[in-house]
Amino acid sequence: MSVFAAVLKRDLALALRQSADSFTVLAFFAIAVVLFPLGVGPESNTLAKIAGGVLWVSALLAALLSLDRLFTVDFEDGTLDQLVLSGEPLVFVVLAKTAAHWLTTGLPLILLSPVLALTLHLPGEGYGALLAALSLGTPTVSLIGAVGAALVLGSRRGGVLLSFLVLPLYVPILIFGTLSVEGAILGVSVKATLSLLGAMASFAVILAPWAAAAALRQATE
Amino acid sequence: METQTFAPATFSGDGLACRRGGRLVFTQLAFRLGSGDAVVLRGPNGSGKTTLLRLMAGLSRISAGKMAWNGVEIEDFEAHGANLRFIGHLDAVKPALTVAENLNFWRDLWGSPSGDAKQAATKLGLGHLVDFPARLLSAGQRHRLALARLVVAPAPLWLLDEPGNALDDASLNALAAIIADHRNRGGMVVIASHGSTVVERGAVLDVGAFTPAFKNVQETHWSEAV
Amino acid sequence: MHRFANPTAFMRIANAIFPWAAGLATVLFVIGLPVALVTSPPDYQQGDSVRLFYVHVPSAWISMLVYGSLALSSAAFLIWRHPMASVSARAIAPVGAIFTALALVTGALWGRPMWGAYWVWDARLTSELLLLFIYLGYIAIADAFEDPERGDKAAAVLGVVGSVNLPIIHFSVEWWNTLHQPSIIKMDGFTVDGSILLPLFLMLGAFTCYAVAIWILRLRSELLAVKLRNARMSEVNLASAAAE
Numbered sequence: 049m050s051v052f053a054a055v056l057k058r059d060l061a062l063a064l065r066q067s068a069d070s071f072t073v074l075a076f077f078a079i080a081v082v083l084f085p086l087g088v089g090p091e092s093n094t095l096a097k098i099a100g101g102v103l104w105v106s107a108l109l110a111a112l113l114s115l116d117r118l119f120t121v122d123f124e125d126g127t128l129d130q131l132v133l134s135g136e137p138l139v140f141v142v143l144a145k146t147a148a149h150w151l152t153t154g155l156p157l158i159l160l161s162p163v164l165a166l167t168l169h170l171p172g173e174g175y176g177a178l179l180a181a182l183s184l185g186t187p188t189v190s191l192i193g194a195v196g197a198a199l200v201l202g203s204r205r206g207g208v209l210l211s212f213l214v215l216p217l218y219v220p221i222l223i224f225g226t227l228s229v230e231g232a233i234l235g236v237s238v239k240a241t242l243s244l245l246g247a248m249a250s251f252a253v254i255l256a257p258w259a260a261a262a263a264l265r266q267a268t269e
Numbered sequence: 270m271e272t273q274t275f276a277p278a279t280f281s282g283d284g285l286a287c288r289r290g291g292r293l294v295f296t297q298l299a300f301r302l303g304s305g306d307a308v309v310l311r312g313p314n315g316s317g318k319t320t321l322l323r324l325m326a327g328l329s330r331i332s333a334g335k336m337a338w339n340g341v342e343i344e345d346f347e348a349h350g351a352n353l354r355f356i357g358h359l360d361a362v363k364p365a366l367t368v369a370e371n372l373n374f375w376r377d378l379w380g381s382p383s384g385d386a387k388q389a390a391t392k393l394g395l396g397h398l399v400d401f402p403a404r405l406l407s408a409g410q411r412h413r414l415a416l417a418r419l420v421v422a423p424a425p426l427w428l429l430d431e432p433g434n435a436l437d438d439a440s441l442n443a444l445a446a447i448i449a450d451h452r453n454r455g456g457m458v459v460i461a462s463h464g465s466t467v468v469e470r471g472a473v474l475d476v477g478a479f480t481p482a483f484k485n486v487q488e489t490h491w492s493e494a495v
Numbered sequence: 496m497h498r499f500a501n502p503t504a505f506m507r508i509a510n511a512i513f514p515w516a517a518g519l520a521t522v523l524f525v526i527g528l529p530v531a532l533v534t535s536p537p538d539y540q541q542g543d544s545v546r547l548f549y550v551h552v553p554s555a556w557i558s559m560l561v562y563g564s565l566a567l568s569s570a571a572f573l574i575w576r577h578p579m580a581s582v583s584a585r586a587i588a589p590v591g592a593i594f595t596a597l598a599l600v601t602g603a604l605w606g607r608p609m610w611g612a613y614w615v616w617d618a619r620l621t622s623e624l625l626l627l628f629i630y631l632g633y634i635a636i637a638d639a640f641e642d643p644e645r646g647d648k649a650a651a652v653l654g655v656v657g658s659v660n661l662p663i664i665h666f667s668v669e670w671w672n673t674l675h676q677p678s679i680i681k682m683d684g685f686t687v688d689g690s691i692l693l694p695l696f697l698m699l700g701a702f703t704c705y706a707v708a709i710w711i712l713r714l715r716s717e718l719l720a721v722k723l724r725n726a727r728m729s730e731v732n733l734a735s736a737a738a739e
Contacts, residue, residue: 051378054377058363058374062363065366126361129357129359129361130378132328134350135351135379136347136351138347195656199649199653200649209635212628213653216632216660217629217656219667220666220667224667244667248663266648292732
């Protein structure tokens with residue numbers, strides 16, 4: 049487990065030192081959300097109705113933006129070769145890098161979301177569900193994203209290809225995430241949708257690192 | 270640093286073949302190293318020196334043949350990584366971290382608590398730079414920082430791809446010194462080099478001699494049977 | 496190197512199947528098309544637009560069948576490193592994408608008279624649309640690398656990941672659909688009359704045989720492409736050998 053700790057510590061140190069990267073992702077999240085009222089009009093009923101979906105779609109796009117760099121830098125400067133040679137299963141490296149990605153993008157997105165929800169007039173009942181759904185859903189976003197990011201390493205199309213591969217796979221998270229927020233506003237129990245988000249997260253944490261590790265090995269081969 | 274000696278070990282390969290991008294780079298290649306041995310890989314461009322080093326590291330996949338550590342065939346290449354340190358063309362240096370932080374990361378990754386960043390940096394002539402961000406280093410200094418990985422996290426087998434590139438005479442001497450020291454402690458070195466050599470009494474392996482004849486390329490590719 | 500690496504055996508079987516698949520597809524189309532499009536009775540509710548189903552249902556069936564075989568080929572390639580598996584997957588992916596698109600187009604054409612709109616967010620159509628995106632992603636990544644072998648491997652991982660995800664996507668879309676559109680609109684909401692079964696099965700058979708035949712044809716051309724690449728490589732080797 050020294051591998052997990054070492055990689056996590058280094059990635060967090062790097063993120064802290066280059067905090068502009070995380071900040072850019074947050075700024076993208078904010079501007080994307082702000083564009084919706086400008087596009088559909090400031091009518092508060094309309095905004096309240098779409099708030100959950102808008103926040104989720106924007107969060108997915110913002111996370112995607114940062115995923116492009118998850119392995120690229122390590123791949124290009126030769127660090128990835130060394131990480132493959134750590135002597136421990138590569139899955140630990142993937143888990144550490146994904147955890148660092150979530151801590152530096154997923155978590156800040158969650159913390160910023162209530163503020164942005166205010167601008168969309170999200171009804172008060174929706175906030176708890178929004179935070180819960182984002183907390184359960186964003187780890188899966190990072191995990192599935194890690195598979196996509198590893199697959200496109202060294203490809204000719206990089207970032208655009210990554211979005212194209214990963215977004216369809218995000219559909220279940222988007223659906224259950226948004227339904228949780230909507231359900232809470234309507235006063236329906238959101239246990240089911242939140243449990244499904246949790247189930248997907250546990251499923252992803254078991255399977256995604258293996259797929260990502262296989263893809264990383266292909267990239268260094 | 271405590272002089273750590275390595276348990277006697279052997280590293281060998283037999284009947285090795287490797288294919289890159291549909292091309293058979295070499296075939297029927299064999300090598301053998303024991304404690305304290307060094308092998309210098311020679312051969313023209315494209316003969317597969319880098320490929321062979323990556324193969325030895327377990328980064329590239331063997332198309333045919335097998336490699337053995339202490340006489341036991343290597344099957345788990347993930348675990349094999351712990352036996353070796355690989356220095357490739359890329360320095361794997363993080364510009365945002367200081368020299369010491371870069372080295373401490375490698376020490377932690379390979380779990381060698383005895384490693385000392387300051388001492389390792391000093392051996393490669395970077396002792397005065399430990400607290401500076403690696404972003405400020407020159408290309409040669411970055412390469413030396415990469416080489417300092419060998420010292421900070423010891424492993425019995427060193428695989429070095431053109432380690433003398435971008436190094437001045439003083440640094441070449443430092444490199445020769447750490448290689449000699451490593452061999453004295455029972456370490457093994459494989460070094461790809463077409464320029465000045467930094468090892469004494471090293472065996473020479475001409476990788477170019479294993480380039481398959483044109484005819485073999487035809488015979489061995491699976492799709493030719495269509 | 497590989498016990499199965501030699502494609503000769505594989506192609507011998509494929510070539511033996513080809514005339515049967517192509518012949519059967521022709522026969523079934525010759526019988527099935529007139530039955531489906533002319534002689535079968537119009538539906539009492541949908542009228543003649545029910546005939547779109549004889550294209551829509553087989554297309555949707557092929558789109559899923561092909562993804563299944565794509566996922567199996569991908570898994571086989573990752574496990575056994577059998578190069579033929581990746582050639583097969585490369586050959587069949589565009590076939591799947593085209594039938595998926597055909598299912599979407601016929602679904603939309605059917606939707607216009609039935610629902611009054613070309614596109615309705617029906618659960619099946621939505622799943623089919625996402626399947627199309629996954630197919631396109633697969634084709635894009637297989638072709639995204641200078642080294643085609645890397646493309647094969649990356650596509651294989653994506654194929655397996657997609658096969659794990661597709662049921663979850665379908666399930667989530669179903670859930671989303673029932674919450675947003677309480678079961679007024681459903682594509683399978685008509686009673687299955689005996690008269691539609693004969694043309695439907697004829698067309699299902701015809702489409703399946705056709706897909707198999709096309710797959711074998713594309714397999715041949717993929718193999719030729721590999722052969723061509725190798726011939727070029729040999730030429731380069733020969734030229735460099737001559738230069739030395």
